Amino acid sequence: MLDTLTANPLREGLQVERMPEPNAVVIFGASGDLTKRKLVPALYNLELEGLLPNGFAVVGFARRPIPDAEFRQQMLEGINAFSRNRPAQPEVWEAFSQKLHYCPGNFDDPAAYQQLAALLNTLDEEHGTAGNRLFYLATAPEYFPVIIQQLGAAGLNESPAGGWVHVIIEKPFGRDLSTARDLNRTVQSVFREDQVYRIDHYLGKETVQNILVFRFANGIFEPVWNRNYVDHVQITVAEAVGVEGRGGYYDTAGVIRDMIQNHMLQLLTLVAMDPPVAFDANAVRDEKVKVLRAIHPIAPADVDQFVVRGQYSAGSVGGKPAPGYREERGVAPGSVTETFLALRLHLDSWRWAGVPFYLRSGKRLPKRSTEIAIQFKQIPLSLFGRTSGSAIEPNLLVLNIQPDEGISLRFNSKLPGSIVQVRPVNMDFRYGTSFGVPAPEAYERLILDCMLGEAALFTRDDEVEAAWTFVNRLLEGWERLRAAELPTYEAGTWGPRAAHDFIEADGRRWRRL
């Protein structure tokens, strides 16, 4: 007997085994840069790939009253300028654009949400969106609570047709532990946790997801992935760019909120977590939260023993002159916001006890590079003495996240010749040389996952609070040190001298990237 009610029998065996139910995506902050540069191009690319359902619509919600036609034109310009598939294909755009609508309104105006509800009901009729809703909060963070509350007040937190309602909340999720908790409380007063998708676009990157595949689909790494074999781990997120016109925001955030609290701690959890019992959202996130909770607390008074901060001064990057941070537009002239941070942390777990994790991130560094390097312990005894004037190098496994996605393993090899000379060599695996297929944009993957109800790549409430718990102590410690002068580093260098002294005091050194 054909069971057509529970599963689609035609879907079996197809390369894409799950498709989203029909739905309407509502973007709050539709006039913003993110919508034009990332979100609508991502939806358009999903349509091109045939990954969106037939019953589909998009509603842009923002303050400025503009007709649908103008909204569509703006989105077309965004696709033509920023989509990985550009320009838009006329045949596809013509049909897709008819699914784009605009709803003007103030974020705190209850009447605007009634209009939105009426429009969504109309779209259910006209586009077959079946009562399923995805609300995307792409506004400035101060509007998150009011939008959430107004959605609840208008009854938009539940589907009128017994379908699903999901809400994606952009970063930053809070400014500290207290504001993150407040926001969680507000969100959970309106939505159940399983409706909430806190986005960190780093988790949508193909190579970040591959960390889990690399670790848990290969049997040879797990046995050595612990304190018995690993000397230390270095996680680097280096940016060559400065604040890029976001000086106002960045000056209130710094690298700690912009990179460490979210992206870098996420990388830490993926590299340090235990195997989950299943590859589902809660099982994966349970293990990630354990890592965050295992971070050894740093007392505010001890912050300067574990952290080095820095701020870039004028210099040059890539052969071009670069201004100092305090000369950037939107940055206070006497700003003490850090643009570089190096951090050592320990995990209180059986797997990682005694293994330091070094994290560094900064702006205006010599080049853009994100990687995780696992340095294994030195061999216990060298049979070959010192060769070529240097000691035998320990093995190193590097997971390159960007820009050259891949994995490399350093091991030692004999130089050809009649005497024994040992040299380290790299065995490189590059995604580009194996799978020359372009990876989807992170936003495409994450929006699609949200439509499918797959939450593994989104941050859970306890996860975000656990990350802030660790970061909060650093922030408290810095409050005491605010008056102190920040070390500076010249733009285009690998951070302040203090960062090198910091790791060298442990008998280690930063990787030269």
Next chain:
Amino acid sequence: VSTEIAGLAPRLTVDPAAIERELSALWMAEAEARQRHGLPKPLSRTLLHSLIVVTRDRAGSDLACQVATALNPRQPGRTIMVEATEADPEDRLEAWVSLQCTVPRDGHEQVCGEQISLEARGPAAVRRLPGAVLPLLLTDVPAFMWWQSGRPFGQSLLKDLAPALDRLIVDSFTFAQTAQGIREIQQAIADPHFAAIVSDLSWARLAPWRYLTAQIFDAAPVRPYLARLREVEIQSYAGPPVLAWLYAGWLASRLGWTLVQRDGDSLVTQQGSVIRFETVPSVGEVLPGYFTGVRLVADGGATFEVCRLGPGHTVTRQDIGELHTERVVPLRQESLTEWLGHELARLGPVPTYDAAVRLLATAL
């Protein structure tokens, strides 16, 4: 992206060890050239599979060579081109090797694939071919055979190499007797001694059509109409009927239908539904026999359509009472490279293809 032959060694009398040495020399020469030109990254060798391509003649070899070369950037592997001409008075088995590298765009990696061409002339040389091919298969990566044209079953080259294959890729679109060919595929699938998985480029040709049809019924409110389908009209350009047949076999097997009767241009199912085949004249660059669309009609008149819309696009329409929806999506590029790439990406069996073939073999 363009491709250049990075190195081409002279013709050799077939000797697997000499072939491997020539290939190593080509890799080394390419790596040294990169160093000389000051390229920062070393050349890395990543090969995902061995692909034996059996061609019928020089034109087939040239075409297969183009396809394999175009696939290199995303699925690099070792391609072993086999051109066998039994009806030749000579007794000659020769080989030549080349390294084919994609010239990368800025910021992209250089990708190289290996190609070994074997040319056998005369019956004795053809008999020696399997012994020449086997040692050239890469260790521990999947081995595919693409039988470029015609029906391979019963051919001695396939018989001898089949135990070493993970997958045999045929192209039922090239079969002179389509129904007989489908029955032979069914026999191979059912044969416990034929271990290789059989797949078909025609199945890959149908992939977007199966995908778009399935997508209509992903929506829970629409899904119950699947159990109420009464008429299926499959339209294709005049030519080989295999794509329309395979689509019918797929739909029927997925819906649990039994095909009981072949009646002119239609199939009738035991469940009372009718599948009609219509042909339209071929136009433009689209080849004869290619799919142009399908229309599904349910009890009560609800209709669902997936049709070609000009070159390169499809339109999906559904009419259920007052609700009329329409969307346009690009049709994936229709080329041998795409279809072969689709098949090389799969490693396991394809039960839905097997089920479709099984059903068709009994009805045709």
